[in-house]
Amino acid sequence: MAATELSFYDRISDALANPDGQLAIAAGARAKYDNRARAMSEFPNMEITRDRARSIRAHTLSQLDKFLAEFADNVEALGGHIFWAKDAQECNQYINEIARAKDVQLVAKAKSMLTEEISLNQSLETSGIDVVETDLGEFIVQLSGDKPSHIIAPILHMTREDVGNVFKEKLNVPFSDDPATLNAIARAHMREIFLKADMGISGVNFGVSESGAICLVTNEGNGRLISTAPRIHVAVMGMERLVPTLADLSIMLQLLARSATGQKLSVYSNILCGPRRKNEYDGPEELHIVILDNGRSEILGSTLSEILYCIRCGACLNACPVFHSIGGHAYGSVYPGPVGSVLSPLLFGDPWNPLPHASSLCGACKEVCPVDIDLPGLLLKSRSQQIVKGKSPLWMRLSQWVYAITSCNPILFGLALRSGQVVSRLLANDGWFTTLPGPLQGWSIHRDFPALAQKSFRQLWDKPSQD
Amino acid sequence: MKRAHFLQKVSSVIGNRTLPDQDDTSTRQNALATADLQTLMNKFIEEANAVKAETHLASDDEVALETVMQLLNNQTNNKYMSWDDGCLPIKNLEQRLDSADYLRYQSTVPRDTAKRTRAHIKLAEVSVGITGCNAALADTGSIVLESKPGQGRLSSLLPAIHIALITTDQIYPTMESYIKSQPEAGYRSSNLIVVTGPSRTADITQTLTLGVHGPGTLHIIIIDKV
Numbered sequence: 001m002a003a004t005e006l007s008f009y010d011r012i013s014d015a016l017a018n019p020d021g022q023l024a025i026a027a028g029a030r031a032k033y034d035n036r037a038r039a040m041s042e043f044p045n046m047e048i049t050r051d052r053a054r055s056i057r058a059h060t061l062s063q064l065d066k067f068l069a070e071f072a073d074n075v076e077a078l079g080g081h082i083f084w085a086k087d088a089q090e091c092n093q094y095i096n097e098i099a100r101a102k103d104v105q106l107v108a109k110a111k112s113m114l115t116e117e118i119s120l121n122q123s124l125e126t127s128g129i130d131v132v133e134t135d136l137g138e139f140i141v142q143l144s145g146d147k148p149s150h151i152i153a154p155i156l157h158m159t160r161e162d163v164g165n166v167f168k169e170k171l172n173v174p175f176s177d178d179p180a181t182l183n184a185i186a187r188a189h190m191r192e193i194f195l196k197a198d199m200g201i202s203g204v205n206f207g208v209s210e211s212g213a214i215c216l217v218t219n220e221g222n223g224r225l226i227s228t229a230p231r232i233h234v235a236v237m238g239m240e241r242l243v244p245t246l247a248d249l250s251i252m253l254q255l256l257a258r259s260a261t262g263q264k265l266s267v268y269s270n271i272l273c274g275p276r277r278k279n280e281y282d283g284p285e286e287l288h289i290v291i292l293d294n295g296r297s298e299i300l301g302s303t304l305s306e307i308l309y310c311i312r313c314g315a316c317l318n319a320c321p322v323f324h325s326i327g328g329h330a331y332g333s334v335y336p337g338p339v340g341s342v343l344s345p346l347l348f349g350d351p352w353n354p355l356p357h358a359s360s361l362c363g364a365c366k367e368v369c370p371v372d373i374d375l376p377g378l379l380l381k382s383r384s385q386q387i388v389k390g391k392s393p394l395w396m397r398l399s400q401w402v403y404a405i406t407s408c409n410p411i412l413f414g415l416a417l418r419s420g421q422v423v424s425r426l427l428a429n430d431g432w433f434t435t436l437p438g439p440l441q442g443w444s445i446h447r448d449f450p451a452l453a454q455k456s457f458r459q460l461w462d463k464p465s466q467d
Numbered sequence: 468m469k470r471a472h473f474l475q476k477v478s479s480v481i482g483n484r485t486l487p488d489q490d491d492t493s494t495r496q497n498a499l500a501t502a503d504l505q506t507l508m509n510k511f512i513e514e515a516n517a518v519k520a521e522t523h524l525a526s527d528d529e530v531a532l533e534t535v536m537q538l539l540n541n542q543t544n545n546k547y548m549s550w551d552d553g554c555l556p557i558k559n560l561e562q563r564l565d566s567a568d569y570l571r572y573q574s575t576v577p578r579d580t581a582k583r584t585r586a587h588i589k590l591a592e593v594s595v596g597i598t599g600c601n602a603a604l605a606d607t608g609s610i611v612l613e614s615k616p617g618q619g620r621l622s623s624l625l626p627a628i629h630i631a632l633i634t635t636d637q638i639y640p641t642m643e644s645y646i647k648s649q650p651e652a653g654y655r656s657s658n659l660i661v662v663t664g665p666s667r668t669a670d671i672t673q674t675l676t677l678g679v680h681g682p683g684t685l686h687i688i689i690i691d692k693v
Contacts, residue, residue: 024672031673044497065478072470078654084473136679137670153670160672179674187679194680195587198580211654221624221666221681228620228658229587231580239477246653250642253661254607261669264514264607265642268681269661273654281619282576283657293473301480 008354011330021157025149025327028156032318035262036368043258053255054371056248057309060240061300067209067242068291074212078274080287087294088118095120095201095234096127098288102232104129104198110216110223111135112203113151113312114236116334117347118294120201131201132193134222136186143170149328151335152260152314157327190222200226200284204237205311206252207289210245213273214289217256217266224270233275233284239291240300240308246271252311255370259313295347303385304378307342309371316365316375322358331355338365338375342382353391356382395439417456424451499606499640504693507605507638512689514608518664519677520685528557531632531690535560535597538630538686539569542594548574548626549597551617556599556634556690574619596622596682597630601652602645603638603687607663610687611645614658623662629682631662634692 006014015022040046060067072082085091098104107129115121121131121142133142137154141147144166148154155163164177173185202223206215214235216223227233243249249271257263276283299305317323317337328336333344333352341359344352356379365375386392387400406412427433428451436444443449499510512522525531539547547569552561561571572593576586598618602611610631614620623629639645642661646652652659666681677683 028673062481064481065474068477069470069474078657082470084468084470086468086473090468134680135670136668140670153673155670158672160674163671179671179676182671183668183676183679190680191591195591196584208653213653213659219667219669220679222679224620224624224660225680228624231583246646246650247643249653250646254642263518263663265609265661265663267518267663267665267667269663271653271659271661272657273659274657277657279616280614280657281574281616282621283614285578291473293468293476297476297480300477301482 006332008330008332008358011332012326012358015326015330020159021327022325024159025157026324028153029150029318029320029324032153032261032314033368036259036315036318037262039258039262039264043254049251049255050370050372053251054309056243056251057311057371060242060244061305061308064240064242064300067244068239071207071209071212071242072291074209075274075287075289076212078212079277080212080274080289083288083290085290085292085294088292091118091236091290091292091294092120092123094290095236095288096123098232098234099124099127099129099199102198102286104232106193106197107131107199107201108193108197108222108226108230109133109138110200110202110218110226111138111154112201112236113148113334114203114238114292115201116148118236118292120236132190132197134190134193134220134226135218136183136220139186139190140166143167147329148334149336150314150317151312151337151340157329194222194225194229197226197230199232199234200228200230201234201236202226204235204241204289205256206249207237207242208244208246208249208271209242211273213246213249213271215249215253216270216272217253217268218270219261219263219267221268224268227270227272228283231284232286232288233272234288234290235272236290236292239293239296256311256313259311259315259368259370299343299346302346304342304346304381306373307339307346307378309373310339310343311371312339313370315368315370319364319368321360321362321364326358331358338379339373342375342378345382345386350391353386356386414458417452417458420452421454421456425454497606497641497643500644502605502640504635504638507640508635508689511603511605511608511638514606515664515687516608518608519667520608520664520687523686523688525688525690528690531557531688532560532563534688535630535632536563536567538628539564539595542628544592544594545569546572546593547595547597548572548590548593548619548622550599550619550622554599554615554617555597556632556692560597574622576619576621590621590625593626595628595630596624596626597632598623600631600633600637602649603633604640604642604645604661605638606641609642609661609663611652612660612662613652613656614660615656620658620660623660624681627678627682628684628686629665630686630688632688632690634690636692 150156160177168175257266275287323337341355361376432448600610665685668679
């Protein structure tokens with residue numbers, strides 16, 4: 001993924017300057033948060049199931065090489081093709097090659113953050129292939145030339161008027177802001193694409209090692225259509241996305257649906273086992289599964305490997321107060337929110353280093369995570385690794401250097417304390433600074449900063465009061 | 468990239484291999500696991516209705532047939548597609564519908580590319596799809612369909628209305644219990660689909676809308692077989 005031209009802080013300022021978008025995002029995320037909370041409270045033995053899900057993910061990753069080999073063997077035994085892709089380029093090149101060899105003109109795509117991560121659409125379009133996103137939200141994103149702002153609700157940032165205007169302009173239909181009408185227009189428009197597409201492309205929610213099955217979860221049914229109607233189905237799977245057994249899958253599916261939208265199960269939990277078989281009435285003639293590394297093996301070997309437990313439900317985005325305020329676009333990554341703040345610097349590099357700092361470490365994300373990922377802990381680790389590697393901003397390194405010297409020297413520390421007390425006495429108002437100078441202004445715009453106590457702890461310690 | 472290289476890289480980075488194997492004893496207990504059939508059926512109906520599927524009870528095959536006829540009666544055209552007769556829980560559906568002038572579209576899709584697209588476009592005219600099911604799940608109100616010969620995927624996917632015929636003895640308490648009793652269901656056909664209600668989206672301002680790409684109406688006819 002290419003870095004955007006604006007800095008993270010500029011993008012945040014832009015997001016905060018758009019109250020309509022901010023309201024849409026906060027309302028949408030809160031609704032999803034509430035739906036999840038209700039669904040979880042009704043889930044029998046929720047905590048036990050969550051622990052189980054976590055142990056399934058940990059177990060899978062601890063033997064990922066074994067499970068990947070088993071999965072690939074089973075897919076090939078079913079007549080599917082496996083391609084091992086080191087990075088985005090290898091993956092895109094392989095899919096382009098199949099498309100060329102099989103004379104593919106039109107591709108129907110189901111929503112997949114992984115294909116966003118590797119810019120697959122752009123790669124195919126450069127080769128002259130038409131690619132149509134079929135998830136309603138992604139379709140609208142594609143029509144308007146926008147980017148998804150949430151991993152499961154791509155147009156969380158748009159109002160219904162926005163969508164009506166996009167349809168009016170791009171599809172030449174009368175303006176409507178009624179979701180049902182807009183939906184009917186999209187259904188009619190997309191029908192022909194499903195029926196004529198030569199290739200369907202999807203991500204993979206889960207691969208099942210014991211059978212070589214892949215599972216696609218959708219509510220709309222587009223995942224079923226693109227894996228049934230086109231003669232070729234290509235599924236791109238992040239290498240960490242396995243579960244060992246079908247029984248494990250059933251646990252994951254229930255947690256995924258409840259965490260993502262508050263449903264007990266998504267409408268279509270679609271388990272695909274190889275291409276169409278002899279005597280079956282329909283289904284794709286060919287199935288290609290691309291297993292993609294793209295930086296994941298480095299993460300697996302790092303101290304942040306727990307982030308690979310993620311099942312992409314989006315619950316941590318919906319719970320995050322920072323996400324509520326700045327929305328998904330400000331993160332400048334396909335993966336926004338708490339999970340994205342950990343993943344993006346690992347997958348995309350230094351330009352995304354500011355992301356882990358956009359958190360108050362309140363822990364709401366950990367609380368809602370269906371596999372109990374310690375997101376605040378990972379955010380802290382990510383920050384500290386930047387410092388160890390000397391990748392933190394200059395001002396932060398300088399101030400930490402000054403602090404380290406001062407606090408190691410009792411005389412300097414005492415002096416700093418005294419001058420702080422003098423400044424506090426002169427400038428603070430009733431024990432509080434209401435405005436701070438220069439770069440510290442950001443703090444005091446929305447809240448006051450406490451002044452230093454006129455007697456420090458050390459002074460009190462030296463001269464205990466008489467009573 | 469070569470498989471061996473890919474897996475070698477993964478092997479080399481895995482640090483801790485000593486994690487405990489999965490502990491099956493922690494599987495959640497569900498009160499439904501020991502429930503009687505009536506309780507299961509009530510729960511199934513409650514949950515299916517909660518996800519906006521419409522349920523119909525049929526005391527025998529004849530009542531089920533009549534329900535199908537009634538549902539078809541409201542349609543704008545007389546075309547339908549379905550699973551083969553032998554895969555449905557009631558006999559002679561095709562014959563009965565045939566005599567009432569309903570036209571069954573052949574749902575086998577040719578493997579040849581050009582013919583395939585033509586077949587798809589023709590099938591898109593159909594307004595109703597009729598299927599059986601392989602299992603029903605009480606705690607989520609879901610139906611489970613396998614794509615065996617005679618049981619095409621498109622019948623439950625392409626038409627705007629899906630009518631599923633299920634029998635009371637097909638209701639399992641949970642997905643876990645179904646998988647436990649039918650472990651081979653996960654790989655004996657190319658597609659196992661768990662359907663929980665009609666197609667839906669809430670992408671536009673979180674407003675629930677039915678029938679995006681899959682059927683917007685799902686009728687489940689429950690036939691008493693006990």
